[in-house]
Amino acid sequence: MDATEAIHKWRSIRRFKDEKIDEGALRAVLEAGRRAPSWSNVQPWHFLVIEDAGMKEKLVALSRGMAFLAKAPAVIAVCGDLTAWDKPKVRKVLLELIDAKAIPATEQIVDQFMLKDQILAVVDRGPSMVLARTFEQLGIAYGFMAVEAVNQGLGMCIVGAFGNEITGALEELYQGIKTELGLREGMHILALLPIGIPGETPGPRPRKDFNEVVSRGKIGTAF
Ligand SMILES: Cc1cc2nc3c(=O)[nH]c(=O)nc-3n(C[C@H](O)[C@H](O)[C@H](O)COP(=O)(O)O)c2cc1C
Numbered sequence: 001m002d003a004t005e006a007i008h009k010w011r012s013i014r015r016f017k018d019e020k021i022d023e024g025a026l027r028a029v030l031e032a033g034r035r036a037p038s039w040s041n042v043q044p045w046h047f048l049v050i051e052d053a054g055m056k057e058k059l060v061a062l063s064r065g066m067a068f069l070a071k072a073p074a075v076i077a078v079c080g081d082l083t084a085w086d087k088p089k090v091r092k093v094l095l096e097l098i099d100a101k102a103i104p105a106t107e108q109i110v111d112q113f114m115l116k117d118q119i120l121a122v123v124d125r126g127p128s129m130v131l132a133r134t135f136e137q138l139g140i141a142y143g144f145m146a147v148e149a150v151n152q153g154l155g156m157c158i159v160g161a162f163g164n165e166i167t168g169a170l171e172e173l174y175q176g177i178k179t180e181l182g183l184r185e186g187m188h189i190l191a192l193l194p195i196g197i198p199g200e201t202p203g204p205r206p207r208k209d210f211n212e213v214v215s216r217g218k219i220g221t222a223f
Pocket residue numbers: 010011012013066157158159160161162205
């Protein structure tokens with residue numbers, strides 16, 4: 001399947017067959033997340049595969065009743081790692097990029113400019129910007145994972161409506177789940193991806209018209 005076909009075939013899947021996922025297919029989806037691009041290559045993510053029935057039921061409660069989370073053979077918790085933006089860690093990934101000849105910079109440019117610049121030094125903009133940038137990176141990662149899931153013949157849904165630091169809902173339950181799952185300080189669960197063999201074949205979902213969301217040169221000028 002080529003990428004265009006996989007993108008066109010994407011549907012959120014909320015019904016799954018009661019079958020285990022092929023280990024190689026699941027790994028391919030996780031690998032797609034790992035390979036996603038990110039700001040300064042900071043990779044502020046961790047993909048936690050949850051298969052335990054009891055934990056999946058807790059996720060249902062955390063989402064105030066999205067039962068399909070428990071019916072999926074696996075749920076990938078997409079965790080944002082806010083500490084990935086700390087300057088020593090950003091410095092390290094920037095130097096790796098220089099070594100890989102991915103950016104035309106030097107160690108001196110990193111230390112004297114990139115780690116101090118208003119645009120590039122994300123952490124200097126405060127916690128809300130760190131969170132915003134983390135979300136930005138995770139969205140790319142689970143977007144890649146969604147396309148790979150289709151390619152692997154798997155069904156997936158991106159679930160964002162549950163108790164966590166963003167919604168502030170169900171705090172006690174959320175904190176308990178985080179502890180049980182071993183999340184470190186600075187890690188947030190920002191999306192849940194129930195995944196499995198599709199048990200439904202939904203038709204295409206409505207999208208805004210091409211010209212409503214695309215312009216050329218100036219907003220309102222058709223592409
Ligand atoms: C960031 C994000 C969060 C979402 N959260 C939920 C959710 O909490 N529950 C749910 O059932 N679907 C959720 N969805 C799925 C959307 O409802 C779905 O993508 C949209 O209706 C378009 O349908 P499609 O994905 O089948 O094209 C979410 C999608 C995204 C991208």
